Amino acid sequence: MKLKVCGMKNENNILDVADLNPNYMGFIFYEKSSRYFNGVIPELPESIKKIGVFVNATFEYIKGKVDKHDLQGVQLHGQETPELCQRLKDLDIAVIKVFSIKNQFDFSVLEPYEDVCDNYLFDTKGKEPGGNGYTFNWNVLKSYPSSKPYFLSGGIGLNEVDAILLFLKRPESYLCFGFDLNSKFETAAGLKDTTKLNDFKQKLIAHNYEF
Numbered sequence: 001m002k003l004k005v006c007g008m009k010n011e012n013n014i015l016d017v018a019d020l021n022p023n024y025m026g027f028i029f030y031e032k033s034s035r036y037f038n039g040v041i042p043e044l045p046e047s048i049k050k051i052g053v054f055v056n057a058t059f060e061y062i063k064g065k066v067d068k069h070d071l072q073g074v075q076l077h078g079q080e081t082p083e084l085c086q087r088l089k090d091l092d093i094a095v096i097k098v099f100s101i102k103n104q105f106d107f108s109v110l111e112p113y114e115d116v117c118d119n120y121l122f123d124t125k126g127k128e129p130g131g132n133g134y135t136f137n138w139n140v141l142k143s144y145p146s147s148k149p150y151f152l153s154g155g156i157g158l159n160e161v162d163a164i165l166l167f168l169k170r171p172e173s174y175l176c177f178g179f180d181l182n183s184k185f186e187t188a189a190g191l192k193d194t195t196k197l198n199d200f201k202q203k204l205i206a207h208n209y210e211f
């Protein structure tokens with residue numbers, strides 16, 4: 001299992017979260033977000049991939065942030081085209097394309113992205129392009145047609161652990177390779193509660209899921 005902690009903002013907090021050794025940390029480069037990242041990312045262990053989160057940004061803007069912060073991947077939350085994904089993939093970084101879901105989803109929209117991104121991330125459709133803080137109907141993923149591993153995201157918190165354990169037993173979850181955690185683990189926008197994050201990880205480890 002992979003753990004991604006998204007919406008990091010504060011340098012000391014980034015280092016504290018790094019001690020939990022998540023597989024990915026997300027930095028939001030979307031100015032309208034309360035988690036907008038405008039700082040310097042401290043040196044992190046190589047095992048933690050730095051992911052930049054963007055919403056309908058241009059190639060030039062994204063590349064600028066990739067170069068400046070030495071990002072290993074990007075997560076695209078808007079209506080980014082397959083062509084843009086391909087250009088970003090050509091930079092030799094991971095491309096995660098996000099699709100937002102509520103109660104239903106037309107999976108045919110994934111088709112043009114199959115060869116141009118590494119993973120999908122399924123988030124909750126809401127007022128904001130991300131960080132809405134509530135879950136979507138995971139039953140929708142029963143008809144997931146792709147063989148690409150995906151992240152489950154959207155409103156995941158400690159209260160969701162039991163539902164996650166049930167979800168992971170279902171056949172459609174075998175391509176779920178990680179969880180993206182954000183607002184449910186915050187004490188303030190962009191400030192993560194390491195105790196809660198650790199509890200989440202340990203609860204899954206206690207059920208024999210490895211990170």
Ligand SMILES: O=C(O)c1ccccc1NCC(=O)[C@H](O)[C@H](O)COP(=O)(O)O
Binds near residue numbers: 034055182
């Ligand atoms: O978190 C934000 O403020 C945000 C704003 C705009 C685009 C993406 C954003 N977050 C990206 C994420 O990966 C979040 O972790 C994901 O949307 C789930 O957030 P939450 O529902 O708070 O768990």
